Amino acid sequence: MSSTSSKTPFWLGFRDAAPFVLVVAPFAMVFGVIATEAGLSIAETMVFTISVFAGAAQLTSLQLLQENAPAVIALVSGLAVNLRMAMYSASLTPHLGAAPLWKRALISYLTVDQSYALSVAKFDERTDWDLPRKTAYFFGTCSPILPVWVSMTLIGALIGERIPPEAALDFAVPIAFLAIIGPMLRTPAHLVTALVASLGSVLFTWVPYNMGVIIAASIAMMAGAQAELELTKRGLFK
């Protein structure tokens, strides 16, 4: 495969992902700021953000550590947030599963909400694309996201300590997560899941070690899956 033939899908991916920079940038900055507020050094913040590269999971684990939850709970909750990545991995596999191992490893590291959503939508549309074109498009979508994610985390970490308490930064995480959740509620099953999860975690706040979050989320996942089954049976699930 010559470089010119895979160049076009790469730049197509780059262009499609460019607007998402506006979503990624503030989220990365929030992580940088919150991490510094939690007492992490710049180096610790940057190792965290580059090695994990998943904003919602990073904020979840950090939040729980700050609330003095045990490390195991912070870890399990962060991983639970990232379980959707396993689903992304599963749905990318038919398209990119034939790539060499090192490329699949790189694709895995770069699998985030934006690169996944854009790529799967494009692969469904361009059924004529071969593996090199698909791979090039995927890497194209990551190219504006990764540098912005890393640099904006750094900027957030650098300005973090200068932000006054009036900025109400304690509420940055709920607002950022709510903004992500809203567009996710595409079906009644998603709505049921979110409602059961919220209600459950409020009812289970008495459970020690912040275990209530995981208990509520597990019940909610089962509720969502069950709701999907019921809706499908009635022909209401698209």
Add this chain to the structure above:
Amino acid sequence: MIERPELWVVIALLAFGSFLLRFAFLGFVGNRELPAWLLRHLRYTAVAVLPALIAPMILWPSGTDGAFDLPRFAAAMVTLAAGLYWRNVLVAITLGATTLYLGLYLAG
């Protein structure tokens, strides 16, 4: 204050675990089919974990030492409603933050 060895352990294992989750199917499964029940549960993980994490933070914010706070609650509801209506993360964050600061200013 977050303990130091704890923090590094969480970062290392979260990085490794997140990579494994992303690599799980692309790397190990290849082109084999996955059981439908597994996919059905995986679909709802994010939409279960994120609300479970923030629901108590919205009712009992840490910034007010756990006391219910109307500006924060209003900001949360506006963010959610805007996200539901416009399906746009950026619009939701902007309207939510505006509501929060306006509410905090009005509440003095």
